[in-house]
Structure formats: structure tokens, C-alpha cells
Amino acid sequence: MSWMRSLGCVFVLSYCYLVLQTDAQITDAQITDPSEVDALISVKNSLVDPMKHLSSWKKGGDPCASNWTGIFCFDTNATDGYLHVRELQLLNMNLSGRLTPKLGQLSRLTILDFMWNELDGSIPKEIGNISSLQLLLLNGNKLSGFLPDELGYLSKLDRLQVDKNYISGPIPASFANLSSVKHIHMNNNSIRGQIPPELSKLSTLRHLLLDNNILSGYLPPEFSVLPELRILQLDNNKFIGPGIPDTYGNLSKLAKLSLRNCSLQGSIPGLSSIQNLLYLDLSKNELSGPLPPTLSDNITTIDLSDNHLNGSIPSFSNLTSLQRLDLSNNSLSSILGEVNLPENVTLRLGGNPICHDANIPNIIQFCEPEDGGDQTAERRTNSKVTCDVQSCPTDDFFEYVASSPVTCFCAAPLRIGYRLKSPSFSYFTPHVNQFEKYVTRSLNMSSYQLSIDSFFWEEGPRLRMYLKLFPPANNHSTMYNATEVQRIRDIFASWQFPPNDFFGPYELLNFTLLGPYAQMNVESHKECISKGVWAAIILAAIACAVVIISAITVSIIVRNARYSQRLPRKNLPLTVQMKIDGVESFTFKEIVLATDNFNSSTQIGQGGYGKVYRGVLPDKTVVAIKRAEEGSLQGEKEFLTEIQLLSRLHHRNLVSLAGYCVERGEQMLVYEFLPNGTLRDWLSGIKIC
Ligand SMILES: *[C@@H]1O[C@H](CO)[C@@H](O)[C@H](O)[C@H]1NC(C)=O
Ligand SMILES: *[C@@H]1O[C@H](CO)[C@@H](O)[C@H](O)[C@H]1NC(C)=O
Ligand SMILES: *[C@@H]1O[C@H](CO)[C@@H](O)[C@H](O)[C@H]1NC(C)=O
Ligand SMILES: *[C@@H]1O[C@H](CO)[C@@H](O)[C@H](O)[C@H]1NC(C)=O
Ligand SMILES: *[C@@H]1O[C@H](CO)[C@@H](O)[C@H](O)[C@H]1NC(C)=O
Ligand SMILES: *[C@@H]1O[C@H](CO)[C@@H](O)[C@H](O)[C@H]1NC(C)=O
Ligand SMILES: *[C@@H]1O[C@H](CO)[C@@H](O)[C@H](O)[C@H]1NC(C)=O
Ligand SMILES: *[C@@H]1O[C@H](CO)[C@@H](O)[C@H](O)[C@H]1NC(C)=O
Ligand SMILES: *[C@@H]1O[C@H](CO)[C@@H](O)[C@H](O)[C@H]1NC(C)=O
Numbered sequence: 001m002s003w004m005r006s007l008g009c010v011f012v013l014s015y016c017y018l019v020l021q022t023d024a025q026i027t028d029a030q031i032t033d034p035s036e037v038d039a040l041i042s043v044k045n046s047l048v049d050p051m052k053h054l055s056s057w058k059k060g061g062d063p064c065a066s067n068w069t070g071i072f073c074f075d076t077n078a079t080d081g082y083l084h085v086r087e088l089q090l091l092n093m094n095l096s097g098r099l100t101p102k103l104g105q106l107s108r109l110t111i112l113d114f115m116w117n118e119l120d121g122s123i124p125k126e127i128g129n130i131s132s133l134q135l136l137l138l139n140g141n142k143l144s145g146f147l148p149d150e151l152g153y154l155s156k157l158d159r160l161q162v163d164k165n166y167i168s169g170p171i172p173a174s175f176a177n178l179s180s181v182k183h184i185h186m187n188n189n190s191i192r193g194q195i196p197p198e199l200s201k202l203s204t205l206r207h208l209l210l211d212n213n214i215l216s217g218y219l220p221p222e223f224s225v226l227p228e229l230r231i232l233q234l235d236n237n238k239f240i241g242p243g244i245p246d247t248y249g250n251l252s253k254l255a256k257l258s259l260r261n262c263s264l265q266g267s268i269p270g271l272s273s274i275q276n277l278l279y280l281d282l283s284k285n286e287l288s289g290p291l292p293p294t295l296s297d298n299i300t301t302i303d304l305s306d307n308h309l310n311g312s313i314p315s316f317s318n319l320t321s322l323q324r325l326d327l328s329n330n331s332l333s334s335i336l337g338e339v340n341l342p343e344n345v346t347l348r349l350g351g352n353p354i355c356h357d358a359n360i361p362n363i364i365q366f367c368e369p370e371d372g373g374d375q376t377a378e379r380r381t382n383s384k385v386t387c388d389v390q391s392c393p394t395d396d397f398f399e400y401v402a403s404s405p406v407t408c409f410c411a412a413p414l415r416i417g418y419r420l421k422s423p424s425f426s427y428f429t430p431h432v433n434q435f436e437k438y439v440t441r442s443l444n445m446s447s448y449q450l451s452i453d454s455f456f457w458e459e460g461p462r463l464r465m466y467l468k469l470f471p472p473a474n475n476h477s478t479m480y481n482a483t484e485v486q487r488i489r490d491i492f493a494s495w496q497f498p499p500n501d502f503f504g505p506y507e508l509l510n511f512t513l514l515g516p517y518a519q520m521n522v523e524s525h526k527e528c529i530s531k532g533v534w535a536a537i538i539l540a541a542i543a544c545a546v547v548i549i550s551a552i553t554v555s556i557i558v559r560n561a562r563y564s565q566r567l568p569r570k571n572l573p574l575t576v577q578m579k580i581d582g583v584e585s586f587t588f589k590e591i592v593l594a595t596d597n598f599n600s601s602t603q604i605g606q607g608g609y610g611k612v613y614r615g616v617l618p619d620k621t622v623v624a625i626k627r628a629e630e631g632s633l634q635g636e637k638e639f640l641t642e643i644q645l646l647s648r649l650h651h652r653n654l655v656s657l658a659g660y661c662v663e664r665g666e667q668m669l670v671y672e673f674l675p676n677g678t679l680r681d682w683l684s685g686i687k688i689c
């Protein structure tokens, strides 16, 4: 009979082994909050993923244990004993489909990023339940429907980006409760109605971009009390009210005011007290009256073209940073002083009566009709390095670093698609160096490590560019390591750059890992399974066998036995004594001594049921101790039945049970220690690691 028992055991173990091996991570798993795992599976199921970016999201797997693509978890478990999902970053992955309401279950999320995909449907109101959310990034999709009022509950939200979608309906007044918000980008949608004056409560708001919508009503004068407002961009809307409120002269920190094509009437208010105004675009409105007599000395751009402005042109000779002054198509008839502007300023006066005044010398050169091409003409071509072609790989992924201190340093750059959404300048070339310093300093790099591969102006105006970041030349590596790639990505994807109103807000368009970086994602998933984990798998296989055997036994033999309820640890009796042949009953104290009080250095594995420790008994016998976790505790009766069963299993290839401990609500099994996995070799027949 004993050979039959052995054979049965082999079958059971093989089955368990297969179950475990098909999802080897499972033993290492179930450390993530199950309701979050459930939510993520539901996120995946409601998406269409043609490029299979989410293939690592497997039912039965664990997001935090097995590095699901785009998921970042907190490093330490919460008081509930689980790990929680901290970030969901699915930028530019060709995802379509919808956002599931179950996103609301990711209750500790700080970053929700679906930028540049093709999602449709509406924004689920349940996102308003994620009270920890800091960045909500849904721009560049096909989302429609209304903005849910519930988003106003997100009191920790720093950044709300829903621009470039098909969102309709009004801006909810409840957004006045976004008490930490600094950046609201809702441009390029179909948002309509009045801008709620209640938003003047947003005392932290820095950038408000609502351009390219169908907003109507008036510009709220109440906004003049927004203490931190730097950028107000509302172009291409249809306001009907009394024009630009006089009170906006009190927006003392404003850097950019852009109200192009907004159907505004009335006159331009005094803006001279806005010390840091860099960019003023009020073109294509129906503004009348005189030009503002003075503006901030640091202004780069003044565009007041296509209005009904009249009177004279003041002297702008103090505006030493000026790049572009467009006053074309107004009713300006005279000029105060000379046309005395700093070099390289684009001045346009065409379409004004002043152009017909023969008494003003040299005026005619500024009166030619707009050639239009001068912004988009600003492009950059890279200086080429002359080095031995042979010594840099000929593929597209490596190249010589142009301004590297080490000559002919050949390296693989990281390529980043990047766009300035609302820059406060009109020409980039004079600011390229400043920009390179700004970016590299924020990334803690030297400025030679950044190369602007190309840039071009787009409608908006926005400035699109492709950046290349090179590894440092001095540590003999031709590429960044995975830690660095992750660090750099984090800085870009979570907007850790210090605020800069001159360059304005940016958007990350792509951060695609190419060439030698392409494997980086994959590598981390192909780690060898460690010995500790193998020990856990083996022990789990045994546990699995035991569970099956005991399930069968229990159902057949003790059919009528009632399962006692799972009791919380503290309610269990202090000590249970029971005599089982050949199996020792250990006290809790003995186990504590053997494992040095469950010292983490003695831990050799972990599974859904709990942790496995290596212990040394007073007689120097080495044992493996399986300690059940709270959620895995069985009824006492079942546990003892299991021990009885286990005590009868003897096989040359099977670790045998040495003892157990049931005390202080703990359930622990003590096995003979299996030093190097004879069972594993026997089961698999091949060496894996
Ligand atoms: C989670 O943390 C608690 C302490 O906060 C600790 O008692 C518990 O063992 C931890 N659980 C896991 C699975 O690490
Ligand atoms: C994925 O997206 C890129 C750009 O967003 C596009 O060029 C490409 O065609 C898309 N691929 C598929 C399979 O949809
Ligand atoms: C959102 O939170 C509220 C209370 O905070 C709760 O009543 C509601 O059920 C939650 N909704 C979802 C979908 O989780
Ligand atoms: C802000 O929240 C409070 C309750 O927290 C609510 O009474 C109020 O109406 C909200 N404000 C707006 C403008 O919705
Ligand atoms: C926003 O809309 C305007 C006008 O339709 C368009 O010219 C511009 O390119 C759009 N911007 C983006 C980022 O799509
Ligand atoms: C600016 O604010 C001051 C008080 O803070 C107020 O007296 C003044 O009228 C405001 N100016 C405008 C133009 O609203
Ligand atoms: C204007 O620019 C100068 C030098 O470029 C700078 O020192 C000054 O702080 C700027 N003024 C404001 C108000 O930003
Ligand atoms: C130009 O600057 C000078 C001194 O910096 C100042 O006295 C003068 O009033 C300014 N002119 C204008 C028109 O602002
Ligand atoms: C004017 O522009 C030319 C070419 O764009 C440039 O070489 C020159 O340095 C600029 N001058 C100033 C003062 O910015």
C-alpha cells in the first residue's frame, strides 16, 4: 500500500508544482490590497490594448510583487498590512476603450496618468473618491461628456490636465474646492458656459489654461484676488460680457495673459503694476481706446493686432527684452518719440493709419503685410561632430555627444518628446542655453548631457521639441542604467521641475525606450527565482498537497464536522496542547529563540499564507518555520487535522514535519530544513537558476 500512497503523493505534488509554476510569482504575491488588484483587472478589461503593453497584468498575479507595467506601489505596507498602488502611469500606449468607475477603488493613488492615448467615454465620477490624488493626467484622449462635480473633492490635487479631449458641458463650480490645485489645463475641449467666479477661491492656482473651448459669459473680475496666478490663457472662446476687468491690473504675479480671439470689447485696463508681465496677447478682439502707456520692462511679447485701438504709439524704448510687438490692423495714427526699439524685435504696424503718414521716417518697413512664416521658420539643426565613424555603433541608437568634455564620447541617448504648452516668449533661439541649464539642473546633470534635437513652433503657440539626454562622459558607461532611467522618467512624469513662468508648463509627449534601452522594461521581469522563493514554493507545494488531502479527508471522514469560525488572533486560547506521534509541539518562546525573534535575516521566503523562516533549535538542528499570517489562519481543528495528516506523510523526497506551534493565536509549522532543494530537482528534473 505504501507505494500507492507515494504515487498519490507524487501526483498531488506534481499538480501543485504545476499550479505554482505556471504563475511562479503567485507564492511571492498577494501583498497588494485585493480591492486594488480587482480594480486594476477591471481597468485592463475596459481598455483595448493593441500593442499588448499590459500583458504583465495577469489575473491571479500581484501588481506590486511582479512589476505590472505602469504600476508603482508604495515601498512599505500600510497599517492594514497590504501594499497599495501609488501611481498608474500609462502614457502614450495606444490604449483605447474606457475608464472604469472602479478606478475609484485605488484609494491611495497619487498619480493617474493616461496621457496621449485614445480613450473615449466620459471621466468616471468615482475618480473624485481618490482623495489622495495629486496628479490627474488625462490629456490627449477622446474623452467626452461632462466634467464630474465629484472631481472637486480632490483636495490634494496639484495638477488637473484634461486638455485635448472632447469634453463638453460647464466647468463645475465645485472645482472651487480644489484647495491645493496649482495647474488646471482644460484647453482644446468643448467646454461651454460661464467660468465660475467661485474659482477665485483657488489660492494656490498658478496656471489656468482654458483656451480653445466655447466658453461664454464674462471674465470674472473676482479672479483679481488669485494671489498666485501666473498664466491665464483663454484664447479662442466667445466671451460676451464687459471685456477685460479693470481689476486684472492687481494680478501682481501674472506673467502671461493670453486672450486672443475672445470677442472682448472695451478698453485695455492698466497693467503697469504687473511687474513680471512677460507676454501679453489680446489680438483678434474688439478692443478700443488707447494702448497701455507702460508695461513691465521685462516683457517679451506684445500682440494687440486686429482690434480697434486708436491714439498714439508710446515709446517702448525701455522694453529691453522685447522680441515681438504686433500692433497691426488697428486705428493707430501717431507715434510718441522715435521708433527706437532694441535690435531683433519684430515690429508690425501694417493696417494702421500711421502707415500713410509720410512725415514719419522709416515707418514703411514696419508696415508690410505679415509674411507669416517667421515663427515656424525658427528651427534648429545640430552641429555635427567629426570623430572616427568606426568607433561608434552604426545603428541609430548611439552617437557622439557634441559638447562632451571627453572628445568623441559615444553614447546612447534617452529620447524624449516634450512640448512647452504656454511659453512666455516668441523666439526660442536666444533662450536655448538658459533652457538647457534649466532642464539639466533640474535633472542634476551637466548641460552638455542635454541636446535639443529639434524644435518647432505649433499653433497655440506651443513649442514642440525632441530632447536627447546623454549619460555622463566620466564614468565610462555609454548608456544610463535602469535606476537612472527610472529616476529621469519620474522627474519628467511627475513634474518635479522647479516652476518657471518663462518657459511655462510643459507636457511630456513620449518617453519611449529604444535600442539598448528597449530591454530595460523586460529585464526586471526576468529575474532568477531566488533560493528563498524556491524554498517557499516547495513548502507551498507541500501546503497545497496538505490542503488537498485534508480537504478530501475532511469531506469524507468528518463530513459532519462544522468549521469553527476564524477568530482574530487575540481571541484564541493562549495554548493548545495535543499529542501527535513523531511531531513535537514547540512553544512560542522556543520559536522566537530559534528565529532570533523572527529576525528578517532569517526569513527565507514569503507567500500568501505568511512568511517562512530558517530556525536553529537548541540541539543545532536547522528547521524551516512556516508562520501563518492573520488572513491565513485556519480554524484550530483544521490546523491540528492538517498536522496529523502531515505527520503521516513520509517520503524520501519530501521534507518531513518536525513540529508545530499553536500559541498566542499563532499557527506555525516546523519542517526539517531542505538545504538546496532536492525536492526541486526531483520535481523539475532541470536546474533553473
Ligand atoms: C505589514 O506591516 C505590519 C506593521 O505595520 C507588519 O506587522 C506586517 O508583518 C507587515 N506585513 C507584511 C506582509 O510585510
Ligand atoms: C500608436 O500610436 C502612434 C502615435 O500615437 C501611432 O503612430 C501608431 O500608429 C499607433 N499604433 C497603433 C497600432 O495604433
Ligand atoms: C465614494 O465615497 C463616498 C463617501 O466618501 C461613498 O459613499 C461612495 O460609495 C464612494 N463611491 C465609490 C464608487 O466608491
Ligand atoms: C465645497 O465643498 C463644500 C462642502 O465641503 C460644499 O458645501 C460647497 O458647496 C463646495 N463648493 C462648491 C463651489 O461646490
Ligand atoms: C487646440 O485647438 C486649436 C484650434 O482648434 C488648434 O489649432 C491647436 O492645434 C489645438 N492644440 C492642440 C494641442 O491640439
Ligand atoms: C487693487 O486692490 C486694491 C486693494 O487690494 C484695491 O484698493 C484696488 O481698487 C484694486 N485695484 C483694482 C484695479 O482693482
Ligand atoms: C527683469 O529682468 C531683470 C534682468 O533680466 C531682472 O533682474 C529683474 O528681476 C526682472 N524683473 C522682474 C520683475 O522679473
Ligand atoms: C524708462 O526708464 C527710465 C529709467 O529707467 C525712466 O526714467 C523712464 O520714465 C522710463 N520711461 C518709460 C516710458 O517708462
Ligand atoms: C539678432 O539675430 C541674429 C540672427 O538671428 C543674431 O545672430 C544676433 O545675435 C541677434 N542680436 C541680438 C542683439 O539679439
Ligand SMILES: *[C@@H]1O[C@H](CO)[C@@H](O)[C@H](O)[C@H]1NC(C)=O
Binding pocket: 415, 416, 417, 509, 510, 511, 512, 514
Ligand atoms: C515621439 O513621438 C514622435 C511622434 O509623435 C516620433 O516622431 C518620435 O520618434 C517619438 N520619439 C520617441 C523617442 O519615441
Ligand SMILES: *[C@@H]1O[C@H](CO)[C@@H](O)[C@H](O)[C@H]1NC(C)=O
Binding pocket: 475, 481, 482, 483, 484
Ligand atoms: C546607476 O547610475 C548611477 C549614476 O551613474 C549610479 O550612481 C548608480 O550607482 C547606478 N546604479 C546601479 C544599480 O548601477
Ligand SMILES: *[C@@H]1O[C@H](CO)[C@@H](O)[C@H](O)[C@H]1NC(C)=O
Binding pocket: 065, 066, 067, 524, 525, 526, 527
Ligand atoms: C521589480 O522591480 C524591482 C525594482 O525595479 C526589482 O528590484 C524587482 O526584482 C522586480 N521584481 C520582479 C518580480 O520583477
